[in-house]
Amino acid sequence: MIVTRFAPSPNGPLHLGHAYSAVVAHDLARERGGRFLLRIEDIDGARSRPELTDDFRRDLEWLGLEWDEVPAQSTRLDSYEAAARRLMDDGLLYRCTCTRAEIQALEPRMGPEGLVYPGTCKGRHLDLARPSALRLDMDAAMARAGEIFWEDETAGRIAADPRELGDVVLVRKDAPASYHLAATLDDAADGVTLVTRGADLFFASHIHRLLQELLCLPVPTWHHHALLLEEDGKKLAKSRRSGERGLGLKEMREAGEDGSALAQNLRMGQMPCGIALSRFPHGET
Ligand code: GLU
Ligand code: ZN
8 A cells, every 4th residue: 555744844934835845645545545644853953842633633644635644743753763773783873972063174175965974083182071973884885785776657767876975864963863773764754655855855865765665664665855046946945925915824824824725826836926846857957
């Protein structure tokens, strides 16, 4: 059975881009007689605002969607710790005490997701009094995994190669996991068979596929959908300048707009004025 999910982080209110993402995931499951899950990704510490999650549920209801909710990430920290321990025991993680400023000072190269960590702490004797993150030793991990592939419904079969991203953080200084580790473990635990999300996270799937291999997790298929863009081609702004029509779902809901009609328009590719869908559904713009 097909299982999809919508996995918002309560760091800010949901906007039109989230609505599109939720509708896509919902419809892919329903069209094939499957399940659509909601998972709250709330491990962002200080940035997480628990009071937003009720709004998220109301927003989805307003869009006319039905879902099954699975436990929020904050209740699953033990499973993240266990997986990190396993990778550590396998010699695939190393501690890093660098601050963002220290990394920036090294003038690292830019990868598809921003600064690429140059591996400074690998094999270095660290001051353990400083807070540390755990990074994946990408070369060692790739050597362990061998050649692996992932399948995207729109982009086809892809060789998993996250090396461009460098040694990514799997355990943050302030949380027992990073997005990559938590989402990969949860998708497996929730039985997700089709990971649907925006093309802005296309590159993350290379890492997630690698983690599945290292942790012996089931391998889903992916579906990266096109992104909603502002008229000028920029990524949808979370909040627009005052005076402009807001794109927040709560805002529209409370203004009495028809959520089901909005969802229907998004399905038909009819975007509100000033909004467009990106042309390349697989994120290689
Ligand atoms: N919590 C992530 C976000 O809101 C979801 C990413 C995903 O769907 O994997 O961006
Ligand atoms: Zn470091």
